[in-house]
Amino acid sequence: MVRVAVTGLGPVSSIGIGVSAFAEGLRTGRSGISAITSFDPTGFPHQNAGEVQDFKPAEYLRQLDPSRWGRSSQFAASAARLALADSGLDLSQVDPSRAHAVIGTTSGESQVAEALTAQLVNGGFESQDPALLRQLSANRLANAVSEELGLQGESLTIATACSASNYAIGYGYDLLITGEADVVFTGGADSVCRWAHAGFFRLGALTGTACAPFDRDRSGILTGEGGAVLMLETFEHAQARGARIYAELLGYGLNCDANHPVSPDQASITECMRLAHRNAGIEPEEVDYISAHGTGTVANDLIEGRAILEVFGSNPPPVSSIKSMIGHTMGAACGFGAIAAVTAIDQGFLPPTMNWVNPDPELTGIDPVPNEARPARVRVAQNDGFAFGGNNAIVILGAVA
Amino acid sequence: MSEVVITGWSALTSAGIGADALAEHLAGVDHGSTRASSGVAVSQLYEEPLPSPTGHALADFNARAELGRKGTSSFDRTTALAVVCCQEALRSAALELDDSSRTRVGVALGTSLGSFKSTSDYSRETLVQDKPYLVNPVLFPNSVMNCAAGQVAIRFGLRGVNATIAGGTLAFLNAVRYACNTLDRGYADVMLAGAVEEYTPHRAWASHLTGATAAVAAGEAAGVFVLSRPAPIDMSTGNEARIMSVSTGFGPGGEEQAEQALAGCVQRAVRQAGIDPADIETVLTGEAEDSEDREYGPVARALGHRPRRVLAKRLLGECDAASGAVALAVFLAPRTSDSSVRSGLGLITGRGPDGAVGAAIVRG
Numbered sequence: 001m002v003r004v005a006v007t008g009l010g011p012v013s014s015i016g017i018g019v020s021a022f023a024e025g026l027r028t029g030r031s032g033i034s035a036i037t038s039f040d041p042t043g044f045p046h047q048n049a050g051e052v053q054d055f056k057p058a059e060y061l062r063q064l065d066p067s068r069w070g071r072s073s074q075f076a077a078s079a080a081r082l083a084l085a086d087s088g089l090d091l092s093q094v095d096p097s098r099a100h101a102v103i104g105t106t107s108g109e110s111q112v113a114e115a116l117t118a119q120l121v122n123g124g125f126e127s128q129d130p131a132l133l134r135q136l137s138a139n140r141l142a143n144a145v146s147e148e149l150g151l152q153g154e155s156l157t158i159a160t161a162c163s164a165s166n167y168a169i170g171y172g173y174d175l176l177i178t179g180e181a182d183v184v185f186t187g188g189a190d191s192v193c194r195w196a197h198a199g200f201f202r203l204g205a206l207t208g209t210a211c212a213p214f215d216r217d218r219s220g221i222l223t224g225e226g227g228a229v230l231m232l233e234t235f236e237h238a239q240a241r242g243a244r245i246y247a248e249l250l251g252y253g254l255n256c257d258a259n260h261p262v263s264p265d266q267a268s269i270t271e272c273m274r275l276a277h278r279n280a281g282i283e284p285e286e287v288d289y290i291s292a293h294g295t296g297t298v299a300n301d302l303i304e305g306r307a308i309l310e311v312f313g314s315n316p317p318p319v320s321s322i323k324s325m326i327g328h329t330m331g332a333a334c335g336f337g338a339i340a341a342v343t344a345i346d347q348g349f350l351p352p353t354m355n356w357v358n359p360d361p362e363l364t365g366i367d368p369v370p371n372e373a374r375p376a377r378v379r380v381a382q383n384d385g386f387a388f389g390g391n392n393a394i395v396i397l398g399a400v401a
Numbered sequence: 402m403s404e405v406v407i408t409g410w411s412a413l414t415s416a417g418i419g420a421d422a423l424a425e426h427l428a429g430v431d432h433g434s435t436r437a438s439s440g441v442a443v444s445q446l447y448e449e450p451l452p453s454p455t456g457h458a459l460a461d462f463n464a465r466a467e468l469g470r471k472g473t474s475s476f477d478r479t480t481a482l483a484v485v486c487c488q489e490a491l492r493s494a495a496l497e498l499d500d501s502s503r504t505r506v507g508v509a510l511g512t513s514l515g516s517f518k519s520t521s522d523y524s525r526e527t528l529v530q531d532k533p534y535l536v537n538p539v540l541f542p543n544s545v546m547n548c549a550a551g552q553v554a555i556r557f558g559l560r561g562v563n564a565t566i567a568g569g570t571l572a573f574l575n576a577v578r579y580a581c582n583t584l585d586r587g588y589a590d591v592m593l594a595g596a597v598e599e600y601t602p603h604r605a606w607a608s609h610l611t612g613a614t615a616a617v618a619a620g621e622a623a624g625v626f627v628l629s630r631p632a633p634i635d636m637s638t639g640n641e642a643r644i645m646s647v648s649t650g651f652g653p654g655g656e657e658q659a660e661q662a663l664a665g666c667v668q669r670a671v672r673q674a675g676i677d678p679a680d681i682e683t684v685l686t687g688e689a690e691d692s693e694d695r696e697y698g699p700v701a702r703a704l705g706h707r708p709r710r711v712l713a714k715r716l717l718g719e720c721d722a723a724s725g726a727v728a729l730a731v732f733l734a735p736r737t738s739d740s741s742v743r744s745g746l747g748l749i750t751g752r753g754p755d756g757a758v759g760a761a762i763v764r765g
Contacts, residue, residue: 043533063653097650097665106545108514108567117524125450125606133607134754138514138546138567139575143755146651152662155651155757156575159512159546159567167564174582178402195524198534199541254588255504256563258554261542268560271504279588388542389551391563 104164224327257390294321409494457718620718624726
């Protein structure tokens with residue numbers, strides 16, 4: 001039976017770039033939230049987001065010319081480059097046709113779409129820059145990873161909104177399990193953009209300065225961005241090269257609410273958790289930590305918390321949301337959540353839910369690991385992802401037994 | 402991957418809604434013609450200017466007429482095309498759904514970036530309104546790429562794996578590959594695999610300005626194929642269409658690397674299908690002109706012969722993400738005359754501008 005190993009981590013986040021900085025950020029509860037600079041927020045009531053303000057793609061990219069690729073593609077390719085370096089793999093020793101890129105996203109090259117929109121508002125359709133139009137198609141996120149690392153296997157961009165990187169990690173798992181792959185670079189990327197900021201505000205789902213998941217008075221998300229890539233390989237492949245194995249990818253579950261475009265569905269999310277456990281071959285009581293979707297909206301956290309109580313009983317494992325530190329990074333969110341879960345397993349601590357003040361009386365029993373990281377032995381971790389379109393995706397990770 | 406059976410399908414093209422409309426259109430086409438079809442008059446479709454007076458749009462398409470008013474008022478064109486196409490494909494497959502089977506039916510839908518018009522219009526509002534946040538919250542999901550697949554799930558109660566695959570010109574082959582894996586792994590029993598692309602001023606201008614439609618007109622289409630694993634004991638007549646294999650890859654650097662990667666995909670697909678490459682009689686490529694060789698060249702070298710080539714986009718326009726779906730629909734469309742391009746085995750190929758490539762072997 002093939003087992004899937006996580007052997008490289010590449011976070012490009014607002015609380016740190018690279019696995020050491022990111023893990024330190026999680027451990028110390030760092031905030032990646034700052035005043036928006038990637039667009040002019042004048043006129044918006046809320047003007048903060050989790051931007052990766054010190055991102056300099058040229059420091060990471062060796063093949064891609066940043067001027068030819070949008071910001072999300074740059075995030076994806078940089079994160080993949082970092083994951084490769086972290087893994088210690090010599091890629092020249094791998095058959096490139098068995099090395100794949102699978103990247104999730106919500107809005108692809110959203111900043112490119114906005115720049116083109118500004119051009120057509122100002123000068124009509126014919127004034128759009130053809131070079132920018134060539135950067136628009138969302139498949140370029142995975143293509144950027146393939147191009148940067150010289151991978152000849154599948155180059156797949158999965159656009160299932162805010163659970164997309166769990167879909168991507170799941171598909172990467174399948175590529176290894178079915179013998180199609182030796183190595184898969186998988187995760188997600190997205191960029192902060194003006195239209196999402198406006199849309200979430202109008203949905204009443206955007207908060208001002210601090211995202212406070214599972215807090216009684218939580219008031220919404222902060223938009224965020226970045227790239228999060230995990231390098232996966234089979235145990236056999238990892239062990240043959242003497243690689244450090246962070247964690248084992250045990251399996252995943254997907255389903256669809258088929259109910260409402262934006263409101264989550266508790267019964268469906270409950271079923272998705274059970275599907276993930278079944279596919280991963282674990283029982284709920286084996287889960288030591290849940291890296292929550294935890295957006296910080298009233299509805300999400302209530303539904304997610306209740307689903308957890310339904311599946312795990314009145315005394316569920318600790319549940320924390322790293323969105324309290326980096327904001328909602330959309331298509332990259334589950335990738336960051338997975339890296340946090342792997343870090344919890346590898347380094348023996350639970351990332352905290354920051355900004356938490358008051359327990360929610362409707363979520364009695366949910367332990368959000370408030371405000372300070374907590375030492376813990378994590379053998380199995382669950383990484384939740386839910387999305388517009390009812391696209392639920394949950395990944396299960398385990399310590400190497 | 403193992404082969405999958407196509408138990409039903411539909412396509413929305415400039416020929417109209419459904420397989421019969423497509424078949425009728427193809428029967429009337431002069432396949433010997435050297436001129437690409439310019440499509441239909443499109444000037445009345447939008448208030449905004451268009452780069453060309455004609456295109457391969459579904460000029461009379463009316464989502465409400467097909468679906469009714471309920472739940473459709475927020476649909477953008479991409480979503481409407483996808484939902485109607487899935488409705489027709491499900492009808493064609495005569496799939497009987499109940500509450501338990503619905504959790505085992507999924508969707509894998511290919512796209513370029515969802516509806517560029519919906520996204521851009523939403524972004525536009527933040528620039529032109531008195532306050533940048535005066536956008537319509539009801540339309541926010543339309544700006545996200547998985548809107549169409551999510552609405553398909555809602556409309557038909559499909560609660561299984563629901564995936565949106567952003568693949569550009571490879572989108573359909575990527576979606577089929579994703580769907581086949583989902584079936585292979587036992588995550589679902591039935592997958593609706595397809596792709597959609599809309600005709601809007603945004604897309605028409607993007608195609609025009611990047612030169613993508615220099616040889617053929619911009620177009621729109623949706624194609625959806627209902628896939629399942631063959632029964633353990635094959636009770637079928639052997640007549641149903643199948644996707645025997647699909648393989649996708651990437652050629653870093655594009656150019657020769659991409660040609661080699663495409664040839665590699667064809668060889669893998671042939672190997673997986675367990676067929677003799679000499680038996681492939683038809684190749685449907687994403688090329689726009691007979692003089693082009695960026696797909697057909699490496700494909701013919703990989704196959705060791707030069708099968709008949711069909712350029713679906715000369716008949717039905719540049720449909721980007723839906724190109725592969727249109728090609729499969731053209732291959733499978735019922736024939737009444739000797740103009741048939743359908744034969745025993747077909748090969749559908751795609752090649753993107755950055756080096757993405759793919760190939761699928763299908764049996765008619």
